[in-house]
Amino acid sequence: KAGVTQTPRYLIKTRGQQVTLSCSPISGHRSVSWYQQTPGQGLQFLFEYFSETQRNKGNFPGRFSGRQFSNSRSEMNVSTLELGDSALYLCASSSTGTGRLADTQYFGPGTRLTVL
Amino acid sequence: GDSVTQMEGPVTLSEEAFLTINCTYTATGYPSLFWYVQYPGEGLQLLLKATKADDKGSNKGFEATYRKETTSFHLEKGSVQVSDSAVYFCALKPDSWGKLQFGAGTQVVVTP
Numbered sequence: 001k002a003g004v005t006q007t008p009r010y011l012i013k014t015r016g017q018q019v020t021l022s023c024s025p026i027s028g029h030r031s032v033s034w035y036q037q038t039p040g041q042g043l044q045f046l047f048e049y050f051s052e053t054q055r056n057k058g059n060f061p062g063r064f065s066g067r068q069f070s071n072s073r074s075e076m077n078v079s080t081l082e083l084g085d086s087a088l089y090l091c092a093s094s095s096t097g098t099g100r101l102a103d104t105q106y107f108g109p110g111t112r113l114t115v116l
Numbered sequence: 117g118d119s120v121t122q123m124e125g126p127v128t129l130s131e132e133a134f135l136t137i138n139c140t141y142t143a144t145g146y147p148s149l150f151w152y153v154q155y156p157g158e159g160l161q162l163l164l165k166a167t168k169a170d171d172k173g174s175n176k177g178f179e180a181t182y183r184k185e186t187t188s189f190h191l192e193k194g195s196v197q198v199s200d201s202a203v204y205f206c207a208l209k210p211d212s213w214g215k216l217q218f219g220a221g222t223q224v225v226v227t228p
Contacts, residue, residue: 003157031196031216043205043218056215090159092216101210104150105216 001027004093004108006114013113018079021111025072027094032074033105034066037088046089049074078113086115118143122206122219129196129221129226137191137222139180141201147208149189150216155204162202163191201226208224 005024013019025032033056045058049068066076072093078085092105101111123138141149148167152160164173169184180191189206206219 007160035216042220043216045142045215045217048215049185092160103148104165105209106162107152109159 002090004091006089006091006108006111008111009109010112010114012116013081014116015081015083017081018077019081019113020075020077021089021091021113023074023076023091023093023108025074025091026095026106027104029093029095030072031094031096031103032068032072033092033094034059034074034076035090035092037090037110038086043090046076081115083115086113088112118147118168118210118217120206120208120217120219122132122204122222124220125203125223127222127224129224130225131198131228132195133226135191135196135200135224136194137204137206137224139189139191139219141189141206141208143185143187143210145210146184147210149180150207150209151178151180151189151191152205152207152218154205154221156202160205164167196224196226198226198228200224 007022013087031050033048037043048056052068063079068074090110092107094105119142141186150165151163153163164175166173166182178193184202203221203223205221207216
């Protein structure tokens with residue numbers, strides 16, 4: 001099976017702009033979660049989507065939003081970019097089946113966002 | 117709230133040395149516990165997992181045992197290689213609804 005894919009891999013934006021990041025989960029996985037990774041704050045949970053519904057949200061401002069499509073692909077959007085939004089954004093997918101690795105999250109390579 | 121504490125790095129070892137990375141957690145209930153590894157410029161790779169007390173996860177020579185009495189999930193490998201140089205993250209998942217809680221990560225550097 002193909003792994004989690006994220007596009008684009010690298011992005012450079014300027015303050016005030018907005019950005020959309022895309023994530024395609026592993027085939028058959030219906031849950032997608034997003035995380036922000038920075039040297040100062042480490043890995044922080046943004047939100048989780050399951051069957052097109054957001055069912056968990058982290059402590060981020062409303063500038064950060066996301067959605068999930070019927071094919072389980074997900075996008076996240078950051079509006080009015082700030083310098084502090086520079087980070088590696090990681091997407092993870094998981095199944096909701098049974099078995100030892102059920103609900104284990106598998107990560108994509110991430111999108112490196114740089115805000116100038 | 118839930119939290120994970122890992123030993124600070126960097127941890128520098130010679131090839132074939134024994135590696136231990138300490139991880140302790142605070143959580144209500146019975147979380148699942150994970151170790152992920154991140155190589156430079158890449159995302160996180162699942163290394164191993166344990167879902168209940170005394171469960172042992174193992175993969176690629178790495179092992180960790182879920183110790184509920186000490187709320188710990190220490191990672192060990194008997195003989196490290198240069199290719200094991202990476203950042204290792206301990207994480208817990210309190211329930212089946214996403215939201216992994218990560219430790220700060222421990223950088224491991226293995227020298228020839």
